[in-house]
Amino acid sequence: MKLLTGNDLPTGDVIWWTGQTWSRHVEEACDVGAGGEAIASTEEGARRVNGPYVIDATLTADGPRPAHIKDRIRALGPTVRPDLTLKPADPTAGSWVI
Structure with missing residues (x-):
């Protein structure tokens, strides 16, 4: 299985290709197969x-x-503060309040 990931331009958030758009949640990512590089471009x-x-x-x-630990950390969020990890079921997860 191959996934396409990158960063959101306005926020810098890690995002994942869903087949039609981008999501902040790896659970919504789809297998891009051999077409991943073309989609990325x-x-x-x-x-x-x-x-x-x-x-x-x-x-x-x-x-x-994700197979590699680097990308697992990117998918789940910080490892030093479990309270900051992404929670896909929570629609407000990742909404930064300053």
């Missing part, structure tokens, strides 16, 4: 994502799981 050219790249992942009961 198109999306970066349209300035919808910064630094997109394709990664290896495995499909689990909870959705896609």
Whole structure:
């Protein structure tokens, strides 16, 4: 399984390709297969994502799981503050209040 990830231009958030748009939640990511590089090029050219790249992942009961620890950390959020990790079921997760 291959996933496409990058960063959101306005916020810098880690985002994942869903097949139609981008999501902050890896659980919504889809398998891009061999077409990932073409999608990355198109999306970066349209300035919808910064630094997109394709990664290896495995499909689990909870959705896609990035194969490399770096991308698992990017998918789940900070490792030093469990209260800051992304919570896909919470619609306000990641809404920064300053």
